[in-house]
Amino acid sequence: MNKVMLAKNTYLLGKMDDREVPFHRLILAKGTTYNAYLLKTEKPTVIDTVDLEFGREFVEYLSELIDPKEIQYIVINHTEPDHSGGLAALAGRAPNATIVCTEIAVNELKEMYKLHSRSFLVVKDGDTLDIGGKTLKFKETPYLHTEETMITYCIEDKILFPCDIFSTHVATNAFFADEADFDIIEDFIGYYNAIIHPHRRYVRTVINALQELDVQMIAPSHGYILREDIQKYIDLYATMSADTINDKKVTIVYTTIRNSTKKVADNLKKIFEENNIQTSVFNADKSDKATILESIKEADAVFIGSSTKYADMIGNLEDVLKDLIKMDLEGKIGAAFGSYGWSGEAIEVIQDYLNQTNLDVQSTSHVIKTTGMTHVEFPVRVRFTPKDEQLKKIEHSATYVADLLLSAI
Numbered sequence: 001m002n003k004v005m006l007a008k009n010t011y012l013l014g015k016m017d018d019r020e021v022p023f024h025r026l027i028l029a030k031g032t033t034y035n036a037y038l039l040k041t042e043k044p045t046v047i048d049t050v051d052l053e054f055g056r057e058f059v060e061y062l063s064e065l066i067d068p069k070e071i072q073y074i075v076i077n078h079t080e081p082d083h084s085g086g087l088a089a090l091a092g093r094a095p096n097a098t099i100v101c102t103e104i105a106v107n108e109l110k111e112m113y114k115l116h117s118r119s120f121l122v123v124k125d126g127d128t129l130d131i132g133g134k135t136l137k138f139k140e141t142p143y144l145h146t147e148e149t150m151i152t153y154c155i156e157d158k159i160l161f162p163c164d165i166f167s168t169h170v171a172t173n174a175f176f177a178d179e180a181d182f183d184i185i186e187d188f189i190g191y192y193n194a195i196i197h198p199h200r201r202y203v204r205t206v207i208n209a210l211q212e213l214d215v216q217m218i219a220p221s222h223g224y225i226l227r228e229d230i231q232k233y234i235d236l237y238a239t240m241s242a243d244t245i246n247d248k249k250v251t252i253v254y255t256t257i258r259n260s261t262k263k264v265a266d267n268l269k270k271i272f273e274e275n276n277i278q279t280s281v282f283n284a285d286k287s288d289k290a291t292i293l294e295s296i297k298e299a300d301a302v303f304i305g306s307s308t309k310y311a312d313m314i315g316n317l318e319d320v321l322k323d324l325i326k327m328d329l330e331g332k333i334g335a336a337f338g339s340y341g342w343s344g345e346a347i348e349v350i351q352d353y354l355n356q357t358n359l360d361v362q363s364t365s366h367v368i369k370t371t372g373m374t375h376v377e378f379p380v381r382v383r384f385t386p387k388d389e390q391l392k393k394i395e396h397s398a399t400y401v402a403d404l405l406l407s408a409i
């Protein structure tokens with residue numbers, strides 16, 4: 001365990017893990033660190049903890065700096081157990097501490113660490129918390145990289161605690177990037193690519209939020225603390241999260257009885273067009289098949305949808321799908337969608353057809369396995385006419401594909 005002071009009364013409590021750590025189906029060849037922070041103010045506050053495995057060690061080390069009973073707040077920016085895991089050991093030893101997190105995080109933490117009778121303080125975007133001598137400001141960062149995440153900024157110290165964002169996976173005794181005996185950029189970019197890039201749309205929200213903050217130091221939860229040339233790291237995130245490609249095309253083909261599936265198609269189109277992706281939509285029963293197939297040949301992503309009638313697809317769609325199986329669609333993204341009433345067999349039949357092509361067919365399972373995102377669903381299944389939550393669902397799926405199309409990585 002390490003003890004380093006970042007500002008007056010602000011300590012790094014880090015655990016170095018120099019094993020080849022298995023993480024997100026990767027092996028971290030250089031290991032990693034779990035960085036937590038203690039702000040020893042009038043209302044002592046811990047920001048994040050360490051991996052579950054090192055929880056007791058963490059509390060022992062923390063106890064050398066402060067009696068845990070004095071701790072008033074434990075801020076949890078992100079519930080993944082490599083950061084919140086120390087709560088299991090800390091909560092019992094710090095009975096007077098209120099846990100500070102987003103609303104979504106409350107239930108996750110209660111369930112994960114059996115904290116049902118614990119006191120929680122839910123913070124929202126822009127809320128501040130006076131910890132007696134220092135003030136914390138919170139910014140919700142949903143989907144970066146999970147739904148419940150937030151970042152914390154200490155106004156007096158001008159230190160940003162962004163948890164996973166701006167991290168590096170390097171087991172290091174040089175706590176600050178400027179003290180490393182090599183340039184950390186490659187590791188910084190490698191971490192971004194592995195963990196953050198699939199969520200890059202939300203990186204932009206953070207970059208915008210940072211413009212309103214005077215950040216002099218970035219203290220993430222893995223790897224190096226950044227205190228020199230901070231803007232270089234922020235600019236790198238801005239560049240890496242920007243759209244790099246702008247000439248992509250999507251083709252959407254559907255059939256419908258009473259236009260609910262058309263509404264799904266139109267909403268998909270709206271999202272793609274908001275992302276400057278040229279989008280063509282065809283009702284397979286009202287369009288020339290050769291024109292549809294030509295458009296699919298030109299497209300980078302293909303969405304095929306139908307409503308379900310007596311457990312099957314509607315109209316001419318099957319003819320189009322039979323032709324797709326014979327085409328070379330290598331390198332294109334494919335997705336199924338449709339409106340349905342109770343079972344939605346048509347959508348699954350379309351998915352089966354797409355799986356027989358050489359399209360890169362999207363599925364919920366693949367999205368979860370590759371990004372951890374649970375709010376993106378494929379195929380896109382909408383009960384009856386899409387509204388409210390269902391429109392959000394369509395937006396999430398289209399946005400996900402737009403992000404795949406607009407990024408070179």
Ligand SMILES: Cc1cc2nc3c(=O)[nH]c(=O)nc-3n(C[C@H](O)[C@H](O)[C@H](O)COP(=O)(O)O)c2cc1C
Pocket residue numbers: 255256257258259260261262306307308309310311312339340341342343344345383384385
């Ligand atoms: C004649 C008929 C048969 C239907 N059969 C099914 C079915 O087998 N399974 C199902 O999930 N929904 C079924 N539905 C419900 C439709 O799929 C649902 O109303 C859907 O929203 C229609 O979308 P559309 O307007 O795009 O055609 C049926 C609807 C009708 C009118």
